[in-house]
Amino acid sequence: MMIFVYIVLGVIAVFMSLQLIMVFAAKSTKGKKLTGLSGKLKLLEKNGTAGLVYFFSPSCRACKMQTPVIKDLQKNYKNVFDVDISKDMQAARIFGIKATPTTVAVKDGMISKVFVGFKQQDIIEKQLMEMR
Numbered sequence: 001m002m003i004f005v006y007i008v009l010g011v012i013a014v015f016m017s018l019q020l021i022m023v024f025a026a027k028s029t030k031g032k033k034l035t036g037l038s039g040k041l042k043l044l045e046k047n048g049t050a051g052l053v054y055f056f057s058p059s060c061r062a063c064k065m066q067t068p069v070i071k072d073l074q075k076n077y078k079n080v081f082d083v084d085i086s087k088d089m090q091a092a093r094i095f096g097i098k099a100t101p102t103t104v105a106v107k108d109g110m111i112s113k114v115f116v117g118f119k120q121q122d123i124i125e126k127q128l129m130e131m132r
Contacts, residue, residue: 030111044081047109050079050105052081053106055091055101066119072121085100098116113127
């Protein structure tokens with residue numbers, strides 16, 4: 001019986017370690033200069049611009065909770081973009097996306113902040129206000 005407990009604890013420890021590694025890897029992109037973007041995201045490469053880019057996957061459970069929050073923000077903010085990584089993997093590579101959902105704050109053509117996982121609307125909106 002005790003070996004079963006150790007196995008379960010080991011699996012939990014491995015899972016949590018992988019989660020932390022992904023968060024740290026995603027946050028390490030802070031300060032990265034953006035180049036090679038296309039379409040609606042191209043304007044974020046310029047100095048004097050600011051915006052949020054939300055990366056999601058249709059099969060991601062947390063994304064299904066985060067997407068309505070982002071869609072609501074897009075009604076009031078023109079500088080909030082969403083990217084389906086299954087359709088635009090190139091943008092995900094440029095931003096260094098490691099997991100979904102990930103929301104990236106961009107200012108003056110550089111990544112200024114990275115949010116990994118589900119975030120409440122007030123947290124994202126606060127970031128938008130700080131970028132003005």
